[in-house]
Amino acid sequence: MRRASLSVWLVAALCGGVFGGVSPAWADVTLPAVIGDHMVLQQQSQATIWGWASPGESVKVSATWTDQTTTTRADARGRWQVHIDTPAASVQPHTLNIAGNNTISLSDILIGEVWLCSGQSNMEWLLGGVDSDEARAAIAAGDQPHIRLFNVPNTLSLHPRLDCEGAWVASTPETAARFSAVGYFFGSALHDALAVPIGLISADWGGTRAEAWMSADALDQFPELTEQVAFVRAATAGPNERAAMEREARVHWWDRLDQGAGGVGTNWHSRVGGDWKSMELPALLGPDGLDQFDGVVYFRRQVDLPDDWAGQPVTLSLGPIDDYDDVWVNGTLVGSTHEDGQWNVPRVYRVPGEVVRGGANIVAIRMVDQSGPGGVFGQAEHMFMQQGDAKVWLAGAWEYRRGRAFAQLPPRGGLSVHANTATALYNGMIRPIQPFAIRGAIWYQGESNVGTAALYRRVFPGLIQNWRDGWECEFSFYFVQIAPFNYGNDVLPPLLREAQGYALQLPKTGMVVTTDVGNPADIHPMRKYEVGQRLAALALANDYGRVDVVHSGPTYQSMQVDGSNVRIKFAHAEGGLVVRGDAPTHLVVAGADRTFVPAQARVEGDELVVWAEGVSEPVAVRFAWSSAPEPNLFNAAGWPACPFRTDDWE
Numbered sequence: 001m002r003r004a005s006l007s008v009w010l011v012a013a014l015c016g017g018v019f020g021g022v023s024p025a026w027a028d029v030t031l032p033a034v035i036g037d038h039m040v041l042q043q044q045s046q047a048t049i050w051g052w053a054s055p056g057e058s059v060k061v062s063a064t065w066t067d068q069t070t071t072t073r074a075d076a077r078g079r080w081q082v083h084i085d086t087p088a089a090s091v092q093p094h095t096l097n098i099a100g101n102n103t104i105s106l107s108d109i110l111i112g113e114v115w116l117c118s119g120q121s122n123m124e125w126l127l128g129g130v131d132s133d134e135a136r137a138a139i140a141a142g143d144q145p146h147i148r149l150f151n152v153p154n155t156l157s158l159h160p161r162l163d164c165e166g167a168w169v170a171s172t173p174e175t176a177a178r179f180s181a182v183g184y185f186f187g188s189a190l191h192d193a194l195a196v197p198i199g200l201i202s203a204d205w206g207g208t209r210a211e212a213w214m215s216a217d218a219l220d221q222f223p224e225l226t227e228q229v230a231f232v233r234a235a236t237a238g239p240n241e242r243a244a245m246e247r248e249a250r251v252h253w254w255d256r257l258d259q260g261a262g263g264v265g266t267n268w269h270s271r272v273g274g275d276w277k278s279m280e281l282p283a284l285l286g287p288d289g290l291d292q293f294d295g296v297v298y299f300r301r302q303v304d305l306p307d308d309w310a311g312q313p314v315t316l317s318l319g320p321i322d323d324y325d326d327v328w329v330n331g332t333l334v335g336s337t338h339e340d341g342q343w344n345v346p347r348v349y350r351v352p353g354e355v356v357r358g359g360a361n362i363v364a365i366r367m368v369d370q371s372g373p374g375g376v377f378g379q380a381e382h383m384f385m386q387q388g389d390a391k392v393w394l395a396g397a398w399e400y401r402r403g404r405a406f407a408q409l410p411p412r413g414g415l416s417v418h419a420n421t422a423t424a425l426y427n428g429m430i431r432p433i434q435p436f437a438i439r440g441a442i443w444y445q446g447e448s449n450v451g452t453a454a455l456y457r458r459v460f461p462g463l464i465q466n467w468r469d470g471w472e473c474e475f476s477f478y479f480v481q482i483a484p485f486n487y488g489n490d491v492l493p494p495l496l497r498e499a500q501g502y503a504l505q506l507p508k509t510g511m512v513v514t515t516d517v518g519n520p521a522d523i524h525p526m527r528k529y530e531v532g533q534r535l536a537a538l539a540l541a542n543d544y545g546r547v548d549v550v551h552s553g554p555t556y557q558s559m560q561v562d563g564s565n566v567r568i569k570f571a572h573a574e575g576g577l578v579v580r581g582d583a584p585t586h587l588v589v590a591g592a593d594r595t596f597v598p599a600q601a602r603v604e605g606d607e608l609v610v611w612a613e614g615v616s617e618p619v620a621v622r623f624a625w626s627s628a629p630e631p632n633l634f635n636a637a638g639w640p641a642c643p644f645r646t647d648d649w650e
Contacts, residue, residue: 020350027406029053029100034433040169042114042437043089050081051098052162060101065111074100086111086437089196091146093373095387110146111188112197114438118213118430119445121206122480122531125524127184134529135181142176147191149179152203156417159236160215161469164432168199171330176290177325180204182480185532186442186539193540201438203429205419206525209448211406211460212425219422224408224455227256228422235417241510254326257403264298265399269364270331272302276399282319282383285374288402292599293451294371296403298336300364303385305392306545315386316363316395318610319378320344324368330354331362343374346382363394368405381636382573401466405452410590420448430467439543440476440508441467441533441573446496447482456562464506477539478510479503481642483518483525484628497643510538513553516640520628533564534639550574554606559621559646561564568617568646573606575636584608586624586631591615594649596622608633620647 019477031051041047049061053074056244057173061082074080089112096106117123127135143638150168153163169175176184180202205212211225219229236243258264277288281299285291305314316327316334326336335349364383367374371390376383380395407420417424464477481500487493510535515529534551544564554570554577561567567588572578584603588596589612599612599621610621623630624643633641 001203008552010030015604023076026273027054028102029057029059029104031104031106031172032163032432033096033166034150034168034201034436036168037104038108038148038170039150040110040112040114040168040197041086042439043086043111043196043201043436047086047437048081048083048435049096049098050079050252052078053100054078058287059098061096063093063096063109064427067408077395085394089113089194101483103219104514109200110148110197111144112146112199113182113194113648114199114201115187115190116433116438116441117180117202117206118441119443119446119480120208121204122135122447122483122524122528123180123182123202123442123444124206125181125528126257127179127181127528130181130526130528131364132526133175133187135526136530138174138184139177141394142171142173142190142517144171144176144188146197147171147176147184147187148199149175149184150199150201151179152201152429152433154205154233154419156421156424157418157428158232158417158421158424159478160427160431164429167393178556181528182444182532182535183303184390187532189533189536190539193536193546194544200289200411201213201436202432203426203431203433204444205425207448208425208445209420210445210456210463211407211422212420212629213430213445214423214459214463214466215426215431215470216423218462218469221462222455224404225422227409228350230394232423234422247396248349253409256337257409261585264403267331268298268368268401269328270362271298272399273532276401278382278397280396280491281376281398282378282380282395284322284373284377285369289404291373291488292492293402293405294374295405295409296408297367297369297374297401298364298401298403299367299376299398300362300400301394301398303361303363303392303394305356305361306390309356310358311353311388312356312357312387316351316552317382317384318347318349318365318376318381320521321367321376322372326366327363328364328366330357346378358400366403368406369512381506389392392436407452411639423530424467426473433468433469435472437473438471438475440478440539440650443477443479444531445479446500447485449481449499450487450492450496453492453499456496457499460500461506464503464509474508474511476508476539476543477503477506478512478535480531481514482510483514483523484630485523486516486520486526486628488627490626494629494643495627498645501642508542510542510551513640514536515624515629515631515643516634518630550635550637550639553635554635554641555640556623556644556646561618562609563617564611566620567604568608568621568623570606570608572639573635576605577601577603577608577641578634578636578638580632580634584631584633586626588612588622588625588627589615589618589645590620591617591621592619594620594647596620620645620649622646 256319383394519525540546584601589599
């Protein structure tokens with residue numbers, strides 16, 4: 001999948017004007033789009049009301065729910081801001097007046113509960129696009145005047161934006177159908193349970209990575225993203241800086257690919273051996289999760305050449321390489337293909353005579369796959385070294401090692417801004433709605449970070465803290481574990497699910513498990529109703545004190561080895577574990593050899609007893625540890641058990 005991007009001419013637009021945060025020459029008092037008619041303000045909070053006016057202009061804010069008037073002055077940049085206490089929720093409509101040199105009167109304002117709905121495509125998926133009975137019923141019953149909706153349009157920006165477009169609307173069958181399905185099911189469940197107005201703000205974009213939703217300052221703590229953040233900062237510094245960066249990026253991008261490449265070393269192309277793995281070439285990439293990997297992959301092998309070839313020029317043929325490559329012989333760069341669209345063009349390079357040795361020679365390839373399946377994928381007869389009529393064949397076993405993912409590399413060939421550019425969505429879609437008071441956020445994202453789980457386990461908690469810092473509030477943050485889907489391997493997706501769970505170490509967080517409502521053949525499962533309901537249960541239990549609401553499935557707590565059995569203890573298993581079928585599925589056990597084999601299990605109250613034939617001394621257990629697991633273990637309330645592993649092996 002080729003990602004759409006913005007060309008260099010548009011970068012200046014992303015860095016200036018309304019995008020750049022430089023206040024226009026305000027005359028009349030103006031407001032951000034998120035503060036408008038029909039909005040919902042968070043009850044019993046200090047609602048932030050802000051806008052712009054002429055520098056030094058006096059601004060008075062008053063509301064019909066209070067007899068107090070708050071006065072402030074616009075600062076030197078024309079920005080002003082006040083805080084107004086809000087009462088308990090009610091369906092009574094209110095008016096808000098803002099008076100400066102002009103007067104704005106906002107009407108039909110409700111006081112209730114406000115939640116932000118964000119993430120990628122499974123949050124963005126519209127209610128009208130869901131093929132389910134629950135979605136059709138929700139649309140038919142969509143006349144809900146006390147549920148209010150605000151959509152933030154998809155917007156890129158390299159600099160924090162002052163404002164966004166959009167308007168608050170009351171829920172109708174038409175407006176509900178055009179809103180996030182997960183968000184709407186969540187909000188309507190809260191409305192039914194609490195009987196108060198609900199305000200939902202949707203800011204989501206399909207196919208996006210977590211780092212695009214974070215600020216530059218927040219990303220500074222992650223060395224893997226240093227170059228991306230440096231790009232953003234340089235691009236917004238000024239025209240001279242942008243021009244210099246453009247030149248430098250074009251010339252030196254290829255020279256920097258090996259930086260931070262997991263210890264590959266500066267002379268990797270001059271030797272063989274070590275902890276590299278083996279792969280048969282030619283081939284499309286498949287093992288080790290490489291079929292789902294976009295980025296840099298290194299190959300090398302020793303080739304024995306006849307003694308009389310020494311000092312003589314040689315032709316090196318490798319067949320087609322997808323997408324780009326650099327090739328070395330004995331540490332000397334002998335050829336490169338950096339142009340787009342050459343993925344099916346055979347690579348043939350001339351090796352200078354002074355590089356060629358008799359006996360052992362090292363041939364090395366640095367392949368960059370931009371998207372989709374990559375590899376050195378011609379026929380065996382395409383891979384050889386030739387002098388005159390004699391050939392030495394190169395097909396067979398090569399050493400390989402994975403380098404940096406494409407998303408971790410600096411922009412290729414200059415300034416390219418897209419939906420996965422670090423900071424671009426935070427600046428364009430989150431910053432404009434801060435600091436509008438919210439109760440919390442719900443989040444459904446992670447599919448686009450499959451393959452970078454080690455980074456995600458640090459980035460995702462960083463995102464939550466980044467947003468809380470921006471709002472200056474430790475609001476609740478509930479998220480959805482990615483659903484079962486056949487990503488093409490069973491290694492990376494469970495690691496991402498595990499990485500998502502690391503965020504639960506932060507206070508006021510919760511995770512919804514979806515192993516029973518996914519679709520292994522569709523990354524966009526239609527069962528959004530259950531997801532929204534479970535997110536609402538988290539909020540009802542943790543934010544609204546509903547002690548009778550179950551809000552989690554069984555989660556791994558501890559293990560104890562009992563002979564050849566392992567006893568697994570769970571939290572959130574009140575009423576005992578429930579198996580939908582004859583016996584628990586999707587369990588594997590390993591001994592000290594770290595070889596996992598299918599396991600059997602039985603339920604004993606709130607514990608699971610697991611064993612496997614041939615494993616007399618079990619050491620580790622894994623549950624639902626695959627790409628598209630659909631296990632059958634639940635608690636008495638019908639919530640699915642969370643995938644887990646008891647080991648931390650690589």
